[in-house]
Amino acid sequence: MKYLLKIFLWSLFLLLNVFFFWGASFLIQNSYYEMGIVFFALLFLIDFFIFNPRAYPYRYIAPALTLLFILVLYPIYFTVKVAFTNYGTGHYMPRQEAIERLLYDPNYTYTIEEERSNDYKIFVVYDGITPTEDFIVFFDLNGKLYLGERPVPTRRKGREVLLSESALYPVNGEQIQINSQIYSLVPWTGQLEDVKIITAGNKTYKAFYSPKDQFLQINSPYFKSKIAQQYLYKADFVDLEGKKYALRVTSEGEWQFVRIERLYRLGYDENFENGKIEMRMAIYNNKTGKKVMEKDGAFYDKNDEGEEIFLLGFIDYVGSKNFLRIVKDPKVSGPFLQIFVWTFIWALLSVVLSLAVGLPFALVLNDKSLKARNIYRTLLIIPWAIPVFISALVWRNGLLNESYGLINKFLLPLFGLNPVRWMNDAFWARVGVLLVNIWLTFPYMMTISLGALQGIPPELYEVAMIDGAGKFKRFTAITLPFIMAVIAPLLVSSFAFSFNNFTIIYLITAGGPPIPGSTTPTGYTDILISYVYKLAFEAGRGQDFGFASAISIMIFFLVGGISFLNFKFSGAFEEVGR
Amino acid sequence: MKKFFLFILLFSSIFIFAQSKLVIWCSEKQVDILQKLAEEFKAKYGVVVEVQYVNFSDIKPKFLTAAPEGQGADIIVGAHDWVGELVVNGLIDPIPSFPELNQFYETGLSAFSYGGKLYGLPYALEAIALIYNKDFVPNPPKTVDEMIQIAKQIDQEFGKEVRGFITSTAEFYYAVPFILGAGGYVFKETAKGLDPKDIGLANEGAIRGVNIIKRFVDEKVLDPSDNYQIMDSMFREGKAGMIINGPWAVKAYKDAGIDYGVAVIPNIDANLVAKPFVGVQGFMVNAKSPNKLLAKEFLTNFIARTDTMYKLYLGDPRLPARKDVLELVRDNPDVVAFTQSAANGVPMPNIPQMAAVWGAMNDALNLVINGKATTEEALKTAVERIKAQTQ
Numbered sequence: 001m002k003y004l005l006k007i008f009l010w011s012l013f014l015l016l017n018v019f020f021f022w023g024a025s026f027l028i029q030n031s032y033y034e035m036g037i038v039f040f041a042l043l044f045l046i047d048f049f050i051f052n053p054r055a056y057p058y059r060y061i062a063p064a065l066t067l068l069f070i071l072v073l074y075p076i077y078f079t080v081k082v083a084f085t086n087y088g089t090g091h092y093m094p095r096q097e098a099i100e101r102l103l104y105d106p107n108y109t110y111t112i113e114e115e116r117s118n119d120y121k122i123f124v125v126y127d128g129i130t131p132t133e134d135f136i137v138f139f140d141l142n143g144k145l146y147l148g149e150r151p152v153p154t155r156r157k158g159r160e161v162l163l164s165e166s167a168l169y170p171v172n173g174e175q176i177q178i179n180s181q182i183y184s185l186v187p188w189t190g191q192l193e194d195v196k197i198i199t200a201g202n203k204t205y206k207a208f209y210s211p212k213d214q215f216l217q218i219n220s221p222y223f224k225s226k227i228a229q230q231y232l233y234k235a236d237f238v239d240l241e242g243k244k245y246a247l248r249v250t251s252e253g254e255w256q257f258v259r260i261e262r263l264y265r266l267g268y269d270e271n272f273e274n275g276k277i278e279m280r281m282a283i284y285n286n287k288t289g290k291k292v293m294e295k296d297g298a299f300y301d302k303n304d305e306g307e308e309i310f311l312l313g314f315i316d317y318v319g320s321k322n323f324l325r326i327v328k329d330p331k332v333s334g335p336f337l338q339i340f341v342w343t344f345i346w347a348l349l350s351v352v353l354s355l356a357v358g359l360p361f362a363l364v365l366n367d368k369s370l371k372a373r374n375i376y377r378t379l380l381i382i383p384w385a386i387p388v389f390i391s392a393l394v395w396r397n398g399l400l401n402e403s404y405g406l407i408n409k410f411l412l413p414l415f416g417l418n419p420v421r422w423m424n425d426a427f428w429a430r431v432g433v434l435l436v437n438i439w440l441t442f443p444y445m446m447t448i449s450l451g452a453l454q455g456i457p458p459e460l461y462e463v464a465m466i467d468g469a470g471k472f473k474r475f476t477a478i479t480l481p482f483i484m485a486v487i488a489p490l491l492v493s494s495f496a497f498s499f500n501n502f503t504i505i506y507l508i509t510a511g512g513p514p515i516p517g518s519t520t521p522t523g524y525t526d527i528l529i530s531y532v533y534k535l536a537f538e539a540g541r542g543q544d545f546g547f548a549s550a551i552s553i554m555i556f557f558l559v560g561g562i563s564f565l566n567f568k569f570s571g572a573f574e575e576v577g578r
Numbered sequence: 579m580k581k582f583f584l585f586i587l588l589f590s591s592i593f594i595f596a597q598s599k600l601v602i603w604c605s606e607k608q609v610d611i612l613q614k615l616a617e618e619f620k621a622k623y624g625v626v627v628e629v630q631y632v633n634f635s636d637i638k639p640k641f642l643t644a645a646p647e648g649q650g651a652d653i654i655v656g657a658h659d660w661v662g663e664l665v666v667n668g669l670i671d672p673i674p675s676f677p678e679l680n681q682f683y684e685t686g687l688s689a690f691s692y693g694g695k696l697y698g699l700p701y702a703l704e705a706i707a708l709i710y711n712k713d714f715v716p717n718p719p720k721t722v723d724e725m726i727q728i729a730k731q732i733d734q735e736f737g738k739e740v741r742g743f744i745t746s747t748a749e750f751y752y753a754v755p756f757i758l759g760a761g762g763y764v765f766k767e768t769a770k771g772l773d774p775k776d777i778g779l780a781n782e783g784a785i786r787g788v789n790i791i792k793r794f795v796d797e798k799v800l801d802p803s804d805n806y807q808i809m810d811s812m813f814r815e816g817k818a819g820m821i822i823n824g825p826w827a828v829k830a831y832k833d834a835g836i837d838y839g840v841a842v843i844p845n846i847d848a849n850l851v852a853k854p855f856v857g858v859q860g861f862m863v864n865a866k867s868p869n870k871l872l873a874k875e876f877l878t879n880f881i882a883r884t885d886t887m888y889k890l891y892l893g894d895p896r897l898p899a900r901k902d903v904l905e906l907v908r909d910n911p912d913v914v915a916f917t918q919s920a921a922n923g924v925p926m927p928n929i930p931q932m933a934a935v936w937g938a939m940n941d942a943l944n945l946v947i948n949g950k951a952t953t954e955e956a957l958k959t960a961v962e963r964i965k966a967q968t969q
Contacts, residue, residue, distance in 0.1 A: 030648075089930055092646045092667040107671060160648070160868075221623040225872055230598065233871040251675040253878060312668050402803035424802055424948045513948070514941035521937040521963075538937055543642070
């Protein structure tokens, strides 16, 4: 039995090893180098822990270590990395990939208009009655006959084939030799249409598809989906003179081979720098002969009129530009202070007020003489149980709406008060979001207070009562310090949570009402995170992940700093508790 | 040992390689019909087409994260105003021209064009129009003045229990018909496409357009707090005489048993026609998809055909993008009325710079209707803000 278990565990370990190795090599193949290295490092560490007797105790932390690496350290690393780049709309791919696209993508080719009397016929080896993917192409290009074998990949990136090529061999007679393989065409009349079968060794290629042949039209779907899509789409057929032919869909919707030329090529550029001539790689436009410009993390080409045309952007290192933008760009830093102050007020009031609502409820519920406490507690926890998205929208449209909301329509007139402009008045909008947040978080405060209350030894109260302390005195001298010692750290985390509580703000007011005269999307209820979200994702040119990352890092340090101070501060409570 | 590694590498490659199927992301409305069409395509081409339901508002963000990694759908069904952003990111591919391209409405094609190339196959147009409840409004108004008059009448008669006219007051999209109709424009249209440097949202026409919204508010026809949800639910409950909404909302009104009619948005005056934004729905091809050629074939030789487009219409009745399909659906008065409205309209700009316009203009409208700024000031600031963010 023990033996079996051992085998099982070892095979599990082997499986884990295989998984990590497979994962790492897969990631590296697809150029996720960092993550791949993380996987390899983990693999090494785990094996080290298992096989080295002295590292025995570490094996128990291996799972935690794995999760730490993958779920915590890597995202942090990634955020920091992105913060120094221009990653965002228009800059989505690595530079290498942008160059590869320009060089090999079928979109960046142009056709050379010649006499278009091109015709072609696909010959396929059959397996029984089903066609296989072993094929050759027989061309009639401007009256000359050529044979081309199945293209083989010549440029790859990881597993992705960027470009494949095949040579075109002129056909002059019944037989033709290609790489020691002799192909014979039957029947041979010198016409493309007439050839029905091509034999090579013991293989027989049968006529399968030709755009002009009525009888072969039936095979068109198979040709398009299996042969053209998989083998011909990124393939060039090159003849002896170096002319390239490729399959393109013409404007009539026909799939024809046309003579093409790549729009861009790699070239070398002589730069005169510091008295030395330096060679630098550059991309040239084959059609105009002009160099492709590279600036602000993107490639630009010039058209015939000399105007710059955006081609492709790539992810580029921009240094501390994103961080400096927070300080230097007046559009960003302008309303920053106002929003910063409000963020503090919002987070502080959210915590203090919801505790002020939750604690009394907890005290009442903790009273043993209260009947049916469980029912009250359940009812009071409901706001916490409803998804925030739903309750926020109910508040916005059902309660706070200026003309149809319950508060303005029934509650305030009941007391003879004027309706309040919840969405369009700066002060009341702030009161509104606070109100919703208090409603959503007081059950949490109540629950943690209840938990803390359980821990107070009843003897303390008895002693206090004997000493003649009144209810209020007992509360301030025993209950409050005791609770605080327990819940103060939770309050700190709840402060940090409110500080970044994007959802509430965004769902209820979306930051509004707007601050007049501001050139950035700013509103009176915007907190830092919602302001940043608007700046990074809703303003201007779409997404700006680099900038957003920079700000997140800044907010991380801000919240971290506040939490640190708060923990020190709450440490004081703990002393009292002891 | 080396051989072992090679073996594992090879082994791992096989897993991901052997798949040749098209994946489509579309929103709820097209799922059923596209699944049926996918079966037809499979029967003909032997290629599996997997139709996946993605929330409409999630398609673009999801595509933006998945596509650069070489994942994500081969084809997405989305709105034309995504085109600019997706093209700039190099994520969608141009669609080759095909035989019956001239059967498509020019509005749809130009909406999906960027830098002179077609990047999407339009299948449905979308524009807001005036939807009225025949119980309260027997004849739809022709001009804004008439509309205010009718709305006031209804308001008085029912003491605001039934509202004469509701629309989303502080939302740019619903104010656009008046702004563009009076002579405003978002980005100047040039021969080479839209010019993001020339913004016409603070010109005389735009001011006049926004003043119409302000007039609605001043005359107490509209309330600054009216929003889409209120408009939609009140009309559905039969408590609104007229609203401005799009074809997507109509089915709910029909289901609710409202006797509604659809008409073009009232003219600003005798000569100025209201011009709503026209949105176009269409199919786009992932530029990094390994099945690009097949995806384009699927669109140009299958989806674009009259019969497929008609089936799409039957499955998801929106304003068809093909002229001959509209002929087939002439008997649906809603579709004809919405198409008329769309014919007056202007395609929503499809360049990424449009992102800055929404927030800026919504805020400007908000300030104007709440009396926090004059129309001129608010629009001037809005244009400055758009310029600051886009240039």
